[in-house]
Amino acid sequence: MTNIKLKELRAEIDRLDAELLSVLEKRIAIVGDIAAAKSDDGKAIAFRPGREASVLRNILHKHSSKLPDTVIAAIWRELIAAVGGLQKPYSVSITAPDKSVGYWDLARFHFGSATPMTLHQLPSVVLRDVSENPSVLGVLPWLSRERDTWWEHLAQGGDNVPKILAALPFLDNPSGEFEDLNSLVIGQAEPEPSGDDISLIVAVTSAEVSRARLNEHLETTGLNGFCADSRSPAIEEGDWLHLLEIPEFIAEDDPRLSAFHELLGENVIKIVILGAYAVPMKS
Ligand SMILES: C=C(O[C@@H]1C=C(C(=O)O)C=C[C@H]1O)C(=O)O
Known part of the structure; x- marks a missing residue:
C-alpha cells in the first residue's frame, strides 16, 4: 500500500x-x-435491567462487523453502566467466596470501568450493604452453589429486602473467561421484564413437600417451571424453603401464583418472588 x-x-x-x-x-x-x-419515580438508582437487556439484544442482533460479539457488548456495557451512574451515582458490592477474581471480572465487564466496586468474601456483607443502601447493587454467586444460602435471606420478603434483578454474564465469552462462573445481581429495586426472562420464586412451607409434588402443582397452574432446590429447616419446627425457577416474567398479581398457593394447601406459609433476570445471550 x-x-x-x-x-x-x-x-x-x-x-x-x-x-x-x-x-x-x-x-x-x-x-x-x-x-x-424519571425524576418522580422514587427510585434511588437509574439501573433498568430489563431495558438494558433489550438494548443489548437489539445491538448484538444488528451488528455485522468482524468484531466479536463480546467486544460490541463491552462497548455498550461501558456506555450503559456509565450513563446510569450519570443519572444517579451507584456502586457495586461483590462477593467472591473463593477469592476468585472471576466475580470481579464479571462485574467489571457489566458495570464498566468507572463504577465504584468493592470486594467481599462473605455474601452476608454484600446483603447488608445492599439492604442498608438503595444505591448499592450486589453481585452474588449463583444460587445453586452448595454453600451459598444467601437467597434464603431474600425469601423473607418485605421492605428493604433486595430483589434479584439480573444475571451475569449477560453474554458468555468463551475466550475471555478463565473461570466458569455465574452470578446474580441484587438491589432495592423492582425487577422488570425484558421480553425473555426467568423468574425466581420461593414457596415457604411448614412441612416437607416433595419436588415432584411442587412440579406437578406448577404444571397444573400453567407456570411451566420447576423446583430447583429445597432447604430443610435449620431448626426444629422451622420452615421449608423451595426455590422455583419459572421461564417467564411473573408479576406479583399473577393469578397463577394464587392458584399455586391454593393447590399447596394449608402447608404453605407464603410465596415470595425473589426477582427475575433477562435470559443471557450466547455469543
Ligand atoms: C437511559 C436509561 O437509563 C439507563 C441507561 C440505559 C442506556 O444507556 O441505554 C438503559 C437503561 C438504564 O439502565 C433508560 O432508562 O432508558
Missing part, C-alpha cells in the same frame, strides 16, 4: 472517530432528559 493511500485511510478514520464521538455525545446528552422523565 502506498503512503498516500495509508494517509487517506487514516484521515478517513479520524473523520469517522469525530463522527462517532459526536453521536456518542448526543446519546450521552439525552441522559439529562431521561433523568428528568
Whole structure:
C-alpha cells in the first residue's frame, strides 16, 4: 500500500472517530432528559435491567462487523453502566467466596470501568450493604452453589429486602473467561421484564413437600417451571424453603401464583418472588 493511500485511510478514520464521538455525545446528552422523565419515580438508582437487556439484544442482533460479539457488548456495557451512574451515582458490592477474581471480572465487564466496586468474601456483607443502601447493587454467586444460602435471606420478603434483578454474564465469552462462573445481581429495586426472562420464586412451607409434588402443582397452574432446590429447616419446627425457577416474567398479581398457593394447601406459609433476570445471550 502506498503512503498516500495509508494517509487517506487514516484521515478517513479520524473523520469517522469525530463522527462517532459526536453521536456518542448526543446519546450521552439525552441522559439529562431521561433523568428528568424519571425524576418522580422514587427510585434511588437509574439501573433498568430489563431495558438494558433489550438494548443489548437489539445491538448484538444488528451488528455485522468482524468484531466479536463480546467486544460490541463491552462497548455498550461501558456506555450503559456509565450513563446510569450519570443519572444517579451507584456502586457495586461483590462477593467472591473463593477469592476468585472471576466475580470481579464479571462485574467489571457489566458495570464498566468507572463504577465504584468493592470486594467481599462473605455474601452476608454484600446483603447488608445492599439492604442498608438503595444505591448499592450486589453481585452474588449463583444460587445453586452448595454453600451459598444467601437467597434464603431474600425469601423473607418485605421492605428493604433486595430483589434479584439480573444475571451475569449477560453474554458468555468463551475466550475471555478463565473461570466458569455465574452470578446474580441484587438491589432495592423492582425487577422488570425484558421480553425473555426467568423468574425466581420461593414457596415457604411448614412441612416437607416433595419436588415432584411442587412440579406437578406448577404444571397444573400453567407456570411451566420447576423446583430447583429445597432447604430443610435449620431448626426444629422451622420452615421449608423451595426455590422455583419459572421461564417467564411473573408479576406479583399473577393469578397463577394464587392458584399455586391454593393447590399447596394449608402447608404453605407464603410465596415470595425473589426477582427475575433477562435470559443471557450466547455469543
Ligand atoms: C437511559 C436509561 O437509563 C439507563 C441507561 C440505559 C442506556 O444507556 O441505554 C438503559 C437503561 C438504564 O439502565 C433508560 O432508562 O432508558
